[in-house]
Amino acid sequence: MATQKQEKSVIWDWLTTVDHKKIAIMYLIAGTLFFVKAGVMALFMRIQLMYPEMNFLSGQTFNEFITMHGTIMLFLAATPLLFAFMNYVIPLQIGARDVAFPFVNALGFWIFFFGGLLLSLSWFFGGGPDAGWTAYVPLSSRDYGGLGIDFYVLGLQVSGIGTLISAINFLVTIVNMRAPGMTMMRLPLFVWTSFISSTLILFAFTPLAAGLALLMLDRLFEAQYFIPSMGGNVVLWQHIFWIFGHPEVYILVLPAFGIISEVIPAFSRKRLFGYTAMVFATMIIAFLGFMVWAHHMFTVGMGPVANSIFAVATMTIAVPTGIKIFNWLFTMWGGKITFNTAMLFASSFVPTFVLGGVTGVMLAMAPVDYLYHDTYFVVAHFHYIIVGGIVLSLFAGLFYWYPKMFGHMLNETLGKLFFWVFYIGFHLTFFVQHLLGLMGMPRRVYTYLGDQGLDAFNFISTIGTFFMSAGVILLVINVIYSAFKGERVTVADPWDARTLEWATPTPVPEYNFAQTPQVRSLDPLFYEKIHGDGTMKPAEPVTDIHMPNGSILPFIMSIGLFFAGFGLIMLNMDNPIINPWIVAIGGLALTFGCMFVRSIKEDHGYHIPAEQVKADLAELKKGGN
Amino acid sequence: MKLWKTASRFLPLSFLTLFLTGCLGEENLTALDPKGPQAQWIYDNMILSIIVMALVSIVVFAIFFIILAKYRRKPGDDEIPKQVHGNTALEITWTVIPIILLVILAVPTITGTFMFADKDPDPEVGDNTVYIKVTGHQFWWQFDYENEGFTAGQDVYIPVGEKVIFELHAQDVLHSFWVPALGGKIDTVPGITNHMWLEADEPGVFKGKCAELCGPSHALMDFKLIALERDEYDAWVEGMSAEVEEPTETLANQGRQVFEENSCIGCHAVGGTGTAAGPAFTNFGEREVIAGYLENNDENLEAWIRDPQSLKQGNVMPAYPDMSEEDMEALIAYLRSLKVME
Ligand code: HEM
Ligand SMILES: [Cu+2]
Numbered sequence: 001m002a003t004q005k006q007e008k009s010v011i012w013d014w015l016t017t018v019d020h021k022k023i024a025i026m027y028l029i030a031g032t033l034f035f036v037k038a039g040v041m042a043l044f045m046r047i048q049l050m051y052p053e054m055n056f057l058s059g060q061t062f063n064e065f066i067t068m069h070g071t072i073m074l075f076l077a078a079t080p081l082l083f084a085f086m087n088y089v090i091p092l093q094i095g096a097r098d099v100a101f102p103f104v105n106a107l108g109f110w111i112f113f114f115g116g117l118l119l120s121l122s123w124f125f126g127g128g129p130d131a132g133w134t135a136y137v138p139l140s141s142r143d144y145g146g147l148g149i150d151f152y153v154l155g156l157q158v159s160g161i162g163t164l165i166s167a168i169n170f171l172v173t174i175v176n177m178r179a180p181g182m183t184m185m186r187l188p189l190f191v192w193t194s195f196i197s198s199t200l201i202l203f204a205f206t207p208l209a210a211g212l213a214l215l216m217l218d219r220l221f222e223a224q225y226f227i228p229s230m231g232g233n234v235v236l237w238q239h240i241f242w243i244f245g246h247p248e249v250y251i252l253v254l255p256a257f258g259i260i261s262e263v264i265p266a267f268s269r270k271r272l273f274g275y276t277a278m279v280f281a282t283m284i285i286a287f288l289g290f291m292v293w294a295h296h297m298f299t300v301g302m303g304p305v306a307n308s309i310f311a312v313a314t315m316t317i318a319v320p321t322g323i324k325i326f327n328w329l330f331t332m333w334g335g336k337i338t339f340n341t342a343m344l345f346a347s348s349f350v351p352t353f354v355l356g357g358v359t360g361v362m363l364a365m366a367p368v369d370y371l372y373h374d375t376y377f378v379v380a381h382f383h384y385i386i387v388g389g390i391v392l393s394l395f396a397g398l399f400y401w402y403p404k405m406f407g408h409m410l411n412e413t414l415g416k417l418f419f420w421v422f423y424i425g426f427h428l429t430f431f432v433q434h435l436l437g438l439m440g441m442p443r444r445v446y447t448y449l450g451d452q453g454l455d456a457f458n459f460i461s462t463i464g465t466f467f468m469s470a471g472v473i474l475l476v477i478n479v480i481y482s483a484f485k486g487e488r489v490t491v492a493d494p495w496d497a498r499t500l501e502w503a504t505p506t507p508v509p510e511y512n513f514a515q516t517p518q519v520r521s522l523d524p525l526f527y528e529k530i531h532g533d534g535t536m537k538p539a540e541p542v543t544d545i546h547m548p549n550g551s552i553l554p555f556i557m558s559i560g561l562f563f564a565g566f567g568l569i570m571l572n573m574d575n576p577i578i579n580p581w582i583v584a585i586g587g588l589a590l591t592f593g594c595m596f597v598r599s600i601k602e603d604h605g606y607h608i609p610a611e612q613v614k615a616d617l618a619e620l621k622k623g624g625n
Numbered sequence: 626m627k628l629w630k631t632a633s634r635f636l637p638l639s640f641l642t643l644f645l646t647g648c649l650g651e652e653n654l655t656a657l658d659p660k661g662p663q664a665q666w667i668y669d670n671m672i673l674s675i676i677v678m679a680l681v682s683i684v685v686f687a688i689f690f691i692i693l694a695k696y697r698r699k700p701g702d703d704e705i706p707k708q709v710h711g712n713t714a715l716e717i718t719w720t721v722i723p724i725i726l727l728v729i730l731a732v733p734t735i736t737g738t739f740m741f742a743d744k745d746p747d748p749e750v751g752d753n754t755v756y757i758k759v760t761g762h763q764f765w766w767q768f769d770y771e772n773e774g775f776t777a778g779q780d781v782y783i784p785v786g787e788k789v790i791f792e793l794h795a796q797d798v799l800h801s802f803w804v805p806a807l808g809g810k811i812d813t814v815p816g817i818t819n820h821m822w823l824e825a826d827e828p829g830v831f832k833g834k835c836a837e838l839c840g841p842s843h844a845l846m847d848f849k850l851i852a853l854e855r856d857e858y859d860a861w862v863e864g865m866s867a868e869v870e871e872p873t874e875t876l877a878n879q880g881r882q883v884f885e886e887n888s889c890i891g892c893h894a895v896g897g898t899g900t901a902a903g904p905a906f907t908n909f910g911e912r913e914v915i916a917g918y919l920e921n922n923d924e925n926l927e928a929w930i931r932d933p934q935s936l937k938q939g940n941v942m943p944a945y946p947d948m949s950e951e952d953m954e955a956l957i958a959y960l961r962s963l964k965v966m967e
Contacts, residue, residue, distance in 0.1 A: 059841035059938045068836075130836050138798045138815055139839065228816025234799070235814065237820060268696070274711035299801060300812045301793075301819035304742040308735045309891045315727045315734075320721060322681075327711075329688045335706050336698035347689075354685045358678035364676060365730055365735030370809020371656050371667045374836040438671075439849035440654040442836040449918060452654050454834070484864040530705075 001512030014565030017552035018102035019510055023109050024088035025405065030113055031080035036472070037120075038072035041065045043469055049463040052450035053317070058142060058518045062446030063130040068119075070133030071152065073249065074115040075159060078390055082255045083112075085164060085397050086194045088405055090170060092501035092508070093188045095179025095517045100172040101599070102548045103176050108166030110558035115159025115197065118565050122151035125573070132444060134245065135215070137226040137237045142219045150219060150572050154565035157212045160205050161561070167201035170194055179500075181519030185279070188499045188523075192279050193258030196286045200251045203290065208244035211237065220571050235300055241292035250289040253385065254282060256393035257324060263330055263346035263396045266497045268335030271523055274327040281320035281327075288317045298366045299373045307366040307556060314364035320359055325350060343546040345396035352392060359434065374444075377437025395419075395475075403494050407507050408486035411478050420475040425467025432457040498526035502535045511545045514538075514613045542617070545608040557594040563587025648816060654832040656805040661740065661824045663808030670733050677726050726786055742808065744820040747788040756791045761800030761813040762847040763839055764940055765784040765904050765917060774867045775897060778904025780849045785828050792820040796901060801837035804850045810836050825852035830913075841939040847917040864965025865907055869896035872962045880959025883952045887945060895963060903942060910964040914939075923957050929954070 014022065045065050057065065087105070091098055099105050122128045129152035131140035140149045172197045174187070187195070215237070217223035224230035226237050250438050265272045272278060292303060294310040302310075328350050337343065349572040358379040363369050372378055403409050436457050441448060448454050493502040504512055514537030521527035528534055567584025570576040630719070659665040746754035758769040759781070768781040783789045783889060793802055795813035803810035804823060811821040825831065835846035871879045884890055892903035912921050916937055919925045930953070933942040 059844060063838070063841060063843075130841075136838070137800055144798055144840070146795050183792040215846060232816075234816060268706075269698070270706050271708045271710070274716055275710065277711060277716050299810055300814060301817060304738045307738045308743075311734045311738065312731050313732060319723050320726060322719055322723045323716065325685060326688075329685065329692065330712070330715070332692045332696060333688070334709070335696050336704065337692070337696050338698050347693075351682075351686055351689050354682055358682055361678060361727070361730065362671065362674045365670060365734045365737070367734065367741050367809065368667050368670050368674065370741065370811070371671070371805070373810060376839075422827070440656060440832065440834065442803070442834050442844075446841075447844050449847075 004463065004558055013550070014104075015555050016552045018098075018106045018548050018554075020087050020091050020099050020102065020105060021405075021508060021510075023105055024041060024086075026109055026113075026316055027080045027084035027087060028405075029117070030086060030109075031077050034072050034116060035077035035081065038069045038077055039469070040473065041072075042386035043465055043536075045069065045133040046462040046465040047415075048446060049448070049458050051459070052448050052455055054447060055624070057446060059446045060127070060130065060350070063132075063444070064128035066444055067132050067135075067148075067152070068152035069126045069132055070135055071119065071129070071156070073386070074133065074252070075156060075163075076112075076119070078252050078386070079163060079393075080112060081394050082197075082252065082390075083163075085190075085259065085394075085401060086170060088256060088529075089179065089401060089501055090173060090191055090194055092404075092504055092512060093184050093191050093499050094174065094177060095500050095513060096240075096521060097512050097516075097545065098177075099169050101169050101555065104169050105166055106551070107554035107557060108162045108169065110554045111462060111561060112159045112164030113162075114558040114562040115155050115157070115162060115565075117156025118158055118562055118569075119151055122148045122155075126567075128603050134137035134241055136157075136241075137215070137234050137235075138228075138614055141226060142222070143227075145219075145588040147569070147572055150216075150569040151583045153212050153216050153219065156567055157209060157216070157424075158561050158565045160209055160212070161199060162558075164205045164209075167205075168463040169357055170198040171202070171477070174198075179513075179516050179519050182500075182524075186519060186522045186524070188258075189275070189278055189282075190255065190258035193254040195260070196282050196502055197251050198256040200286055200289065201249045201567065202255070203246035204244045204251065211240035211244065214240070216471035216568070220568060230564065235297070238297050238300060239294070242296045243290075246293040246296065247286075247289045249382075249385065251284055252390050254286065256390045257282065257398070259393040259397040260328060260346050260349055262499065263342050263393075263400050264331050265497055265523075266400070266499075267340065267346070268332045269333040269496075270331055270497070272327070273330040274323070275522060277323055280328055281323045284319060284320040288313065288320070292317065295366075295369075295535045298369045304496070309513075309593060311364050311366040311369075318357065319363050325354055325357075330583075340399070341410070341412055341419055342396050343390050344416065344419045347400065348419075349396065350394045352384065352426075354390035356381060356388050359384065361600070362586045372437060374442055375437035375441055376433040379443045380430045380433035380437065382491055383433075387430070392423075395422075400495070401501075402505055403489040404501060404504075406483075407468065407490075408482055409487050409494070410482045414474055414481065415479040418471050418478060421474060422471030425464045425471055428464030428467060430464070432447045432460050435460070445538070493525070500524055500536070509616060511547065511608060511613070514545075514617050515542055516540050542613050544610050546605055547608060548605040549603055551598075553594045553598050558609060560587045560589070560591030560594065568580050570607065631656050650923075653806050653829055659806065660831065661807040661826050663823060664806060666740070667809060670737065673733070674730055677729060681723075681726070684955060686713055688808055688828065689743075695881050718851050719824065741821070744790055744822065746790070747833070752844050755783060755787065756792065757783070757789065758794065759802055759813065760793045760794045760796050760836065760901070761802065761839070761846075762796045762901070763798060764835070764937060765843040766802075766833075766835075766840070766846070766848045767796075767900065767901065767904065770862070770865070773815050775862075775907065776894065776904070776905040777865065777908065778893075780851055780912060781833075782853060782858060782861050783823070783825060783966065784855045785852045788822050788824045790820060790822045799837045800835045800839050800846065803836045804833040806831050806836070806849065812837055823850075825850075828854055828857075841858045841890045842937045845916070845937055847914075850915065861966055867896075867965070870909070872959060873960065876955050876958040877962040878959075880962075881958045882954035883948075884959055887948070889956075892942070905962065906963055908963060908965045910961050911966060926957055926960065927953055 038417055048054050111599055125147055127148050129148035131145050131149060135152060174191055214225045218225055224232045226232045226234055228234055261272055288469035293313040295314045298307050363372055363381060394515050399410055399415055436454060439453055441454050491504050517536035518539040528536055564584050564587035567580045567587055570583060628914055653787050659668045758771055760767040768778060768965045773843045793811055793813040799812055799814055800812045801812045805822045808826055812817050829852055831850040833848040835843060872881060894900055894905045896907050915921050915929055929936055931946050932944045933940055
């Protein structure tokens with residue numbers, strides 16, 4: 001067993017890392033790239049809709065863009081960006097040295113990444129998938145959908161495996177790796193929501209995997225699950241999809257709630273109002289999230305009994321969500337609030353999300369939904385939830401945790417400018433879309449005729465998109481500017497915050513905590529500031545710290561799955577250069593080979609000797625940290 | 626003063642008021658100007674839900690603006706505010722009030738769902754209730770009046786003031802049948818038969834749309850619903866069911882030959898029931914638009930016949946780029962002569 005890590009090149013270091021903090025940063029970068037890609041598509045779609053009968057994108061291209069925009073935003077942008085924060089913050093907030101399975105953590109990232117890459121490759125093979133992110137059959141079936149759909153099916157299948165195993169890792173980490181005294185009812189809310197969200201992934205991504213497998217069998221091997229003329233059922237796909245798809249929204253929005261529940265208390269200098277109610281409200285939301293999937297299907301003809309049941313069930317979600325909203329408001333009430341960029345995003349989230357929520361209740365009224373369904377009203381509603389909820393909280397989290405992750409602050413002036421430009425642009429874009437929907441504009445339309453009363457609002461909506469894009473450009477400028485000129489952070493706790501991640505030094509050492517902290521309360525760091533000397537009490541003496549070795553296997557295994565998926569897609573290509581089965585089976589063999597190597601190779605990791613940890617601690621003392 | 630300053634930072638939100646200024650969109654497309662009992666019911670309940678939801682939003686916004694105004698941290702103020710755990714009474718309040726509000730919305734939700742699902746004949750007209758079989762195709766609509774024995778394409782005619790029952794089918798992929806000014810939408814699903822009913826309060830032309838993504842030209846899958854007084858409607862039905870007469874004009878007669886020789890007739894029936902391949906042409910001369918969206922003039926008609934793909938990407942009609950000028954002229958004259966109303 002080696003006691004010292006060898007020196008490695010930077011690239012090799014990142015390809016083989018199993019450190020949750022580095023994996024978090026990789027998620028952040030990959031998620032951002034996909035976010036920008038899907039954002040540019042949104043911009044193009046809005047330009048196409050700026051004037052009636054524009055000829056900027058064709059109907060086919062537009063459909064490819066809506067599909068890729070929706071799919072990428074949900075699976076390859078929002079999910080990994082949240083995973084970035086979850087990966088970075090969860091172990092720190094619960095006082096752990098790493099996640100439960102560091103190797104699996106790296107594997108999860110690489111599988112997600114190569115799955116996303118596989119999906120994106122569709123552009124080079126005759127066009128993206130074009131049946132919407134919901135991929136409803138028959139449009140996505142062999143008879144009507146092109147090769148792009150195969151990339152959708154297998155790309156999501158692969159990247160879904162990554163998401164699934166990462167979620168399992170989070171679950172085990174939160175259950176097993178908590179520091180002494182960190183009881184479940186002392187978990188920070190971000191950890192709680194991540195925990196529940198990971199549970200949802202467990203139960204939602206499995207039906208998705210099954211559904212995608214069935215669709216793959218239909219498309220590649222002429223099975224007939226979804227082909228009505230052969231006894232299949234079209235609506236079956238919709239049920240399977242939404243049993244996954246509805247919880248998916250909660251998978252994304254619950255950790256977003258968690259971020260808000262961290263940022264608002266920190267900058268209001270108050271503990272979270274009604275902590276217990278918040279935890280149980282989260283659980284109830286998650287549970288109900290599974291019960292209401294068919295509210296996406298009020299118009300497929302399920303009949304009045306089913307429609308009524310799902311309508312009423314859907315409405316009940318408003319109750320626990322309302323509890324959360326008021327608890328956030330009353331956390332701020334009576335506080336001493338600092339409105340920096342993170343807090344601007346977090347506090348503006350509350351009323352914005354309410355606007356998205358109230359239209360949700362409106363949509364739940366099934367007979368009225370016969371009007372709203374598949375119109376721009378729905379587009380407005382879910383972007384109020386997704387952009388007004390998830391994206392605003394991602395930005396809040398970014399500004400909040402940035403100094404811990406990168407060792408310098410983001411510029412506040414640029415940050416606030418970014419907030420205002422983006423926030424105004426957001427409302428400009430999406431508010432008028434409610435009206436467009438009621439005025440008769442269906443969604444997923446690549447053009448509309450003039451003089452139907454739709455021109456003005458479409459124009460306004462597109463202008464809003466320009467503002468949002470300008471906002472994101474300001475953020476990019478901010479990141480670059482701050483990397484060079486930003487205020488360096490070496491203190492542990494630049495925000496005067498409350499939770500454990502701010503008890504670690506900046507930059508965070510690879511072992512996170514030299515000594516595992518003893519947790520004595522909710523908001524442990526704040527507790528020590530009031531009742532102790534402001535630092536965490538150690539729960540153990542300084543000892544050798546056991547660390548896992550890096551490994552290239554996760555990377556290679558993911559490439560294997562990538563080729564397995566690609567090989568299957570080649571089955572539907574006209575003139576594959578090589579036999580598809582060779583690629584598919586070769587890819588799987590690579591993956592399973594790596595699994596075999598991993599199983600038989602002894603790898604006990606390495607130790608950081610106690611002396612070195614002590615030296616680090618002494619160094620920190622000198623720095624006044 | 627201070628409050629106003631804070632509030633003015635949120636001025637962009639005040640375009641909320643746009644909602645109240647009555648930008649309603651085009652008459653007979655928008656659902657904000659309902660023209661039938663079903664649309665009216667939807668509209669009323671939408672307003673009800675907006676009122677309830679506006680109440681909730683106003684409460685949240687009020688609390689939020691008070692917070693913005695009152696609880697800013699002053700520079701140099703390092704005092705730590707009181708750490709409250711929560712407040713059971715308050716938390717129960719904001720659990721119970723939403724439940725009451727939801728019950729208010731749940732009741733019409735259930736009654737409305739059952740009302741719209743009712744497919745019994747109109748009690749006023751009994752056996753004469755109009756039943757129309759709708760079939761969605763990529764990217765056009767077929768309307769079979771099965772009891773009367775004829776087919777119409779793209780435009781559907783109904784009598785005013787009667788509940789009309791639609792039976793919904795899909796030929797290829799999912800579509801969704803929607804006339805915003807008259808009511809809600811229901812999907813047409815391959816392999817499944819759905820029903821809905823609509824009623825128009827007054828005569829007029831109402832725009833219809835396909836609301837479910839169905840391929841590259843989904844955006845152009847428009848149709849028209851034409852509501853006529855009962856006697857006019859009966860006249861139209863009679864015209865549609867009558868034997869097709871030879872065109873009287875020679876040019877049009879010639880055009881009919883072109884129509885047959887180029888096997889247009891293989892897909893587009895004239896008179897009687899249609900094949901499923903293309904819209905029926907029995908009353909083509911009375912249509913306002915071609916292909917659901919193009920103004921019905923000679924130029925557009927010729928452009929369409931020569932190259933339908935460029936006007937409606939992904940549709941299945943073959944192109945006739947090489948048809949001679951004479952044939953084209955005759956063909957158009959023939960199509961113009963296809964009328965059933967005087
Ligand atoms: C930057 C701001 C954004 C703009 C301007 C924008 C714009 C659009 C547009 C024009 C559409 C097509 C609407 C239609 O169905 O006709 C769309 C659909 C969609 N968007 Fe966005 N979007 C934005 C951000 C996001 C984000 C952040 C997410 C998720 C994380 C998201 C998720 C979706 C989804 C799921 C769809 C539906 C795709 C489908 O119909 O298959 N969008 N968006
Ligand atoms: Cu359609």
